[in-house]
Amino acid sequence: MKYVDEFRDGELARLLAATIAAEVQPGRTYHLMEFCGGHTHAIFRYGLPDLLPANIRLIHGAGCPVCVLPIARLDMAMALAKHPDVILCTYGDMLRVPGSGRTSLLKIRAEGNDVRMVYSPADCIRIAQQNPDKQVVFFAIGFETTTPPTAVVIEQASRLQLPNLSVFCNHVLTPAAMHGILDTRSSGEAVRIDGFIGPAYVSTVIGSDPYEPFPAQYGTPVVIAGFEPLDVLQAVLMLVRQLNDGRCEVENEFTRAVTHSGNHKAKAVVEQVFELRDTFEWRGLGFMPNSALQIREQYRALDAEYRFAGLLQQHADQLSRLPQDNKACECPQVLRGLKNPRDCKLFDNPCTPDNPLGSCMVSSEGACAAYYQYGRVKDRIPAVTVAPTVTEA
């Protein structure tokens, strides 16, 4: 496939890795955090840690949208799904995430509630039109990539005056989370980050400009990378060169899709429909100011948090009495890069992708699921000399 295969070439990957190995300074370690679930997935799928020299440490950040959603918000979605008039629609990854009281949307569906997996939020318009006697609620989650599609659907539903569609908005902002992670450095419980591998598709929408504060305020360089293995390796090389040269700037490896200012049309519709929330809770990072979006007043008729305010309040009182996260689950520390999935007592037994106890084990972009699927039997990361073949997909 064009724009895919040429960026997955195994021989080129080995040559790039050899260049990285030749340029890293012995005795220096490079702690690089990727902030994109797609990168986490690509890094494990293509065995990149095995290709890289041992002094490059890849740390997995809070880039998986399913993983960072706090249980309280999932519980609210489940409360909506239990209403007999509601059809709750959401992305497939969300269905298996465990909420309070050891339940999930999938289990709620098995109990006879109408929970549907949608491939695209646009499907919700069709479902609402086909079920005029039901209330269709789109449980919207994700970073800046899923936000513009949700905005298009809200704008379209408003124009069509669909009376039975609403959106439960949980859209969050990537730069805010990067600030959140760097700010934990001052609290003492800090992960060392020498550079960020900037997200691929988030950056196609927001552009590279929003990352400028990271070199300026924190002295942390950012290299935006595409999703393919050669993109990630090239970004690692660019970060190594910045650190070796003592440079600190925003660089863009993913120029085939990312510009300085991003996708203006997508940003405009997001601006039209959404506004900043004062504060929003992230799993692992806690409440962060200006880190999420809410639906503007003009579109409030389509906001499920207003339409079902009474129902949600009623359930909030009930839910506060249920046990929340499994206490042994290390997802919060994994999301901040403080712990490796293997450090968690629950990893592999009993927490597996088939029976996830924490959100990082659910989505294929979660660090725990990626470790489980591609790397759970490895003891430690070997050096580049024993690098296996990068597989073609």
Add this chain to the structure above:
Amino acid sequence: MCLAIPVQIEQIHDEFSAIANIGGLKKEINIALVDDLQVGDYVILHVGFALKKLDEEEALRTLALFAEMGIDVPAELASDAELPGTGEVVS
């Protein structure tokens, strides 16, 4: 769900809808978020929406970066003759 793929536009219906070729599979996608699309363009597809048009010149420039470290990209790609589309990229 964050996984997104490059697909080629095959037919444009109106400002909202187009048919895309996804590795041989034809599917209707929403193009409301991208301006100035033409048949033959490649876009990044995410949750049923075209998110961004891919820039062929920039893709070639990135591949050329690998040449900086002594990698002969055209020769490397020619050795992968079974991969569809790669010939177009390097020509």
